[in-house]
Amino acid sequence: MGLNLSQKIIQKHLLHGETKPGNEIALKIDQTLTQDSTGTMAYLQFEALGIDKVRTKRSVAYIDHNTFQSGPENAGDHAYIQSVAKKYGIYFSKPGNGICHQVHLERFAIPGETLLGSDSHTPTGGGMGMLAIGAGGLDVAVAMGGGAYYINMPKIVKVNLKGSLNPWVSAKDIILELLKKLSVKGGVGKIFEYTGEGIQCLSVPERATITNMGAELGATTSIFPSDEITYEFLKAQGREKDYTPLSADSDAVYDQEIEIDLSQLEPLVACPHSPDNVVKVKDLKDVKVNQVLIGSCTNSSYMDLMKVAQILKGKTIAEHVSLAIAPGSKQVLTMLAQNGALASIIASGARILESACGPCIGMGQSPAENAVSLRTFNRNFEGRSGTLSAKVYLVSPEIAAVSALTGYITDARNFGDPINVELPKKFFINDNLIIPPAKDGKSIEIIRGSNIKPFPQGKAVSNEITGKILTKVGDNITTDHIMPSNSKLLPYRSNIPYLSDYCLTPCDKDFPKKAKDFEGGFIVGGSNYGQGSSREHAALVPLYLGVKAVLAKSFARIHMANLINNGIFPLIFENEKDYEELDVLDELLIKEVKRQIQSGLIEIYNITKDKKYKMVLNITKRQKEMLLAGGLLNLTKLQEERSKK
Ligand code: F3S
Numbered sequence: 001m002g003l004n005l006s007q008k009i010i011q012k013h014l015l016h017g018e019t020k021p022g023n024e025i026a027l028k029i030d031q032t033l034t035q036d037s038t039g040t041m042a043y044l045q046f047e048a049l050g051i052d053k054v055r056t057k058r059s060v061a062y063i064d065h066n067t068f069q070s071g072p073e074n075a076g077d078h079a080y081i082q083s084v085a086k087k088y089g090i091y092f093s094k095p096g097n098g099i100c101h102q103v104h105l106e107r108f109a110i111p112g113e114t115l116l117g118s119d120s121h122t123p124t125g126g127g128m129g130m131l132a133i134g135a136g137g138l139d140v141a142v143a144m145g146g147g148a149y150y151i152n153m154p155k156i157v158k159v160n161l162k163g164s165l166n167p168w169v170s171a172k173d174i175i176l177e178l179l180k181k182l183s184v185k186g187g188v189g190k191i192f193e194y195t196g197e198g199i200q201c202l203s204v205p206e207r208a209t210i211t212n213m214g215a216e217l218g219a220t221t222s223i224f225p226s227d228e229i230t231y232e233f234l235k236a237q238g239r240e241k242d243y244t245p246l247s248a249d250s251d252a253v254y255d256q257e258i259e260i261d262l263s264q265l266e267p268l269v270a271c272p273h274s275p276d277n278v279v280k281v282k283d284l285k286d287v288k289v290n291q292v293l294i295g296s297c298t299n300s301s302y303m304d305l306m307k308v309a310q311i312l313k314g315k316t317i318a319e320h321v322s323l324a325i326a327p328g329s330k331q332v333l334t335m336l337a338q339n340g341a342l343a344s345i346i347a348s349g350a351r352i353l354e355s356a357c358g359p360c361i362g363m364g365q366s367p368a369e370n371a372v373s374l375r376t377f378n379r380n381f382e383g384r385s386g387t388l389s390a391k392v393y394l395v396s397p398e399i400a401a402v403s404a405l406t407g408y409i410t411d412a413r414n415f416g417d418p419i420n421v422e423l424p425k426k427f428f429i430n431d432n433l434i435i436p437p438a439k440d441g442k443s444i445e446i447i448r449g450s451n452i453k454p455f456p457q458g459k460a461v462s463n464e465i466t467g468k469i470l471t472k473v474g475d476n477i478t479t480d481h482i483m484p485s486n487s488k489l490l491p492y493r494s495n496i497p498y499l500s501d502y503c504l505t506p507c508d509k510d511f512p513k514k515a516k517d518f519e520g521g522f523i524v525g526g527s528n529y530g531q532g533s534s535r536e537h538a539a540l541v542p543l544y545l546g547v548k549a550v551l552a553k554s555f556a557r558i559h560m561a562n563l564i565n566n567g568i569f570p571l572i573f574e575n576e577k578d579y580e581e582l583d584v585l586d587e588l589l590i591k592e593v594k595r596q597i598q599s600g601l602i603e604i605y606n607i608t609k610d611k612k613y614k615m616v617l618n619i620t621k622r623q624k625e626m627l628l629a630g631g632l633l634n635l636t637k638l639q640e641e642r643s644k645k
Contacts, residue, residue, distance in 0.1 A: 002249025005225055006156045006191045009131040009246075013114050015148045021155045021189075021255060024620055026148035030057045030113040031130075032140050035100045037065040037361075038118035040077050040494035041536065042137030043084040044455045046144050048633055049640070053089040053441065055146030060108055060434075061085045062093040062100035066491055067356045068363045073491035076449025080494070087441035090144075097433035098329025098355040101125070101297040105208050106331055107431065110242045111226030116143045120215050120534065121297050121378065127208025128233075129226030129246050134215065136536040136558075138565050138632055147636050150622065154191045154220040155255035161198025163263035167418030168411075171206035172299060172376070172396035175213040176268040177260060180278035187217030190256070194224045195248060198262045203423050204233035205301035212298045213378050216275040236427050267411055270394035273382040281399055281411045290371035292323045292404040294397055295353065296360040299376035300328030302335055304397040306421040309341035311401040311412075312348035318407030324365055326353035335428050350404075362386040362487050374409060376400050386487065453495045456544035458567025458630030461597070465548050465569075465590040466607075467521035471508040472584050477525055478532035479559060481506045483541050493537065496544045503541045512545065520546015524582050527552070530559025539566040543631075549590070551604070551615060553579060564623045567631035571602055571615035578613045582606070597624050 003011065010019055010027065017025030032054075034042050039061055046054075061081050066074040078095065085092035093103055100117070101124035109115070111129030115122060118140040125132030135149065143149050161174070178192075192214050199207070207224040214222030224230075225247040234243045267281040294300070294308055305327055317323045325345060327333040333355050336342040346352065359365035360377045366386030367373040373385055373392045380392035393409060398419065402412040438444055473481075484502050492498045504511040504523075515521065523542065529552040530538060539562040542550075549569035553576050560570045573579055587607040596602045602615045619627075629635040 001253055002251035004156050004158070004193055004248040004252035004254055005129070005246060006131065006193050006223060009112055009114065012112070013131070017153070019153050021153050023153045024150055024622070025153045026150050027114055029116045029143035029149050031108065031110070031115040032056050032059040032144050033100055033104055033115065033117040033119070033122065034061050034137070034140060035065050035119050036063045036077060036081060037490060037493050038137045039081050040452065041455060041540070042118050042141045043081060044452070044494065045138050045141035045633055046088065047084065048457060049141065049145045049636060051145045051640070054144040056144055057113070058108055059090040059144055060093060060104065061090050062103065063095040064099045064356045065361050066363070067095045067354060071491065072449065073451040076451045077494050079447040079449060080452045082435065083444060083447040086435065086438050087444035087446060089437045089441065091437065092435040094433040094435065095356065096330060096354060098331070099297045099300065099357055101208070101212065102300055102328030102332070105204065106237055106329060106427065107434065111230055111244050112246050116140055116149050121212050123214050123219070123221040124208045124212040124297055126211035126214070126221050126223040127204050129224060129230055131221060131223060132211070133221050136534055136562060136565070138536060142632060142636050145636060145640070151220070152189065154189050157190050157192050157256040157258060158254035159192050159194045160196040160257065160259045161194060162196055162259060162261045163198055164201040165262045165265065168398055168413045169265050169267055170396040170398060171202055171209040173265050173268045174260060174262065175210045176270055176278045176394070177265055178258070179213070179216055179270065179276040180268070181258070182217055183276045184216055184274060185218050187214060187219030190219050192217070192219050192222040193248065193254070194222070198260070199224060200229070201262070202229070203303060204230055205303055209298055213275070216378055232423060236424055238429050267396065267399050267413065269399070269409060270380060272391040272393065273380055275378065275380060275394060281395065281409060284409050287372060287393070287409040289321055289374045289403050289407060289409060291365070291367045291373040292321055292400050293359050293365060293373065293375045293377065294323070294400050295326030295328065295358065296375070296377040297328065298378040299397050300326060300332065302332045302427070303421050303423065304376070305332060305336055306341055307419045308397050308401040309336065309344045310419045310421070311398065312350065312405070313344040315348055315405050317349040317404045321404050321407050323348070323350040323404040324353050324359065325350050326358045327355050329355050330433055331427055331429070334430065335424070338428065359385070374400055374403055451492065451495050453497050455496050456540060457633060458543060460630045460634065461567070461593055461628050463593050465593055467548055467588060468518050469524055469582055469584050469586045469588065470514045470518065470521040470547070471504060471511045472524040472582060473504070473507045473526065475526035475553070476528050476531055477507065479530055479535040479538035480532055482530065482538035483535060485535065496541055499537060500541050500544050503545060515545035515547065520548060522588055523547055523550045524579065525550055525552035526579065527554045529555050531556035534558045534562070536562050539563045539568060543568055551582070564619060564626050565632040567627060567634070569602070569617065569627060571617060574601070574614040574616050581609065581611065594628065597627055
């Protein structure tokens with residue numbers, strides 16, 4: 001029986017485990033990437049491993065999120081990351097060089113390799129035939145140290161693309177169609193593997209638009225084969241030596257199959273406030289647009305912006321529209337400047353933003369209250385634009401540019417002759433904003449501004465745990481409740497003591513004070529505790545505050561893993577009714593902790609009420625080792641020491 005492409009790459013990188021869907025497997029990671037908002041913590045964690053140099057084939061640190069300086073915090077964090085990169089063998093992409101995923105595709109992505117990135121849109125690299133996965137900073141730190149990345153073997157979905165795209169229909173419409181079919185939950189635990197004759201009409205950046213937004217399906221990752229089109233892109237980037245042809249065997253077997261006939265697709269739009277709220281552009285009637293934003297890691301490639309330039313050439317944007325464009329990289333911006341396209345864009349009335357995430361992460365360009373903002377980005381959740389009442393729609397660059405001219409969300413097919421942009425034979429290459437690491441980093445001093453604070457580390461578990469219940473919260477508490485993140489707190493991602501004053505405050509404003517006064521304790525939660533994002537800070541900050549265990553009716557999967565990674569016990573009530581009995585400030589005691597961890601059933605004694613409760617600890621053997629060691633970092637250090645003996 002033949003293998004599909006995902007299975008081939010997984011087999012080649014498999015360190016342990018059986019590749020049966022759902023089984024835990026360990027993968028060798030070839031490349032890592034970080035961006036600045038998750039990078040500072042990932043590098044602090046990497047430093048704590050005590051390793052001299054990264055053990056990946058290639059690691060890159062990008063600065064693209066916090067590039068607006070409104071205080072010294074951002075620049076200070078960038079200087080820290082730059083010095084760590086130089087010392088430990090990591091390439092450093094300076095602010096202005098572009099958005100991590102766009103630059104990685106241009107300069108570093110290699111077909112058939114594995115990439116782990118501390119950003120959820122890392123799967124963009126799948127456009128180049130990489131197995132590219134987004135993960136928490138700690139997982140990336142461990143991978144940089146040469147440790148395995150653990151994941152449950154995903155199901156592999158074959159996406160067969162038939163036919164070819166009609167004029168004015170683009171790669172963005174393919175992924176919007178999938179979101180419409182499958183919803184934002186449709187990809188959980190799955191890899192989407194694209195195949196079929198339709199992939200021949202998609203260049204690498206277009207394939208990357210699709211794999212990028214696979215993250216919105218909730219997918220583990222998405223991948224395209226590496227073929228002649230991949231070769232042409234790599235050659236134009238002066239990297240033909242990185243090419244390897246890769247595809248599924250002709251008799252490959254998949255867990256699920258989906259077919260999309262590209263010739264039947266029409267321009268699509270994701271309406272507020274979810275990327276899967278998709279309709280045909282032609283079905284939206286008279287939606288007046290206040291703002292149009294073109295860019296982000298989804299749609300800011302050279303070809304995307306050349307199409308935009310051609311549409312805008314010789315025209316002026318509508319009077320009531322603000323059009324802002326952030327080219328994805330310095331390479332893209334330079335080439336637009338060299339060939340005159342930038343002049344056409346500027347002449348139309350567009351505002352040029354630096355090559356960075358910018359408005360995609362709420363850094364600038366927040367729309368007016370109740371405004372309609374049309375974007376080429378990947379997310380349109382309420383409030384992400386920085387304006388809670390704004391209505392964000394997601395479209396292709398072609399639809400965005402045409403709508404900026406008409407002032408209404410417009411089906412570009414009524415607009416004029418189709419635009420045709422060819423992949424350049426040679427991209428302009430100037431890597432002077434990519435700083436290579438030092439040959440020997442020993443003498444490099446790490447720069448630590450006052451915003452770089454030591455981060456909390458778990459301790460090997462003691463045989464008795466005691467403390468008070470610090471707070472009791474209800475069902476569906478999100479990571480945003482546990483550790484709020486907004487443009488005011490984002491610059492403090494490397495400053496856990498500062499962030500700790502905001503921990504769980506949307507639910508209980510006194511929580512940080514109680515945790516500090518009682519030197520830690522327990523949290524009691526309802527069902528689905530920790531849902532939402534993969535935010536690691538929602539575990540790190542409680543660890544800093546001395547939280548030893550969270551007792552809940554159930555946990556969201558990623559948050560539960562983050563708690564264990566940080567040495568905090570995620571305990572589930574065997575009998576949900578016990579939740580009702582617990583009160584804030586009850587004193588709890590867990591005895592014989594080490595034995596109880598192994599048994600998977602933990603007895604908690606409530607000293608205040610003289611009662612006992614049974615809690616379930618449903619975790620893997622490896623996770624039990626992690627809790628015993630006081631978290632993933634400690635376990636990795638222990639394993640490192642053992643391997644030296
Ligand atoms: Fe940046 Fe937005 Fe992508 S924040 S990495 S452009 S999703």
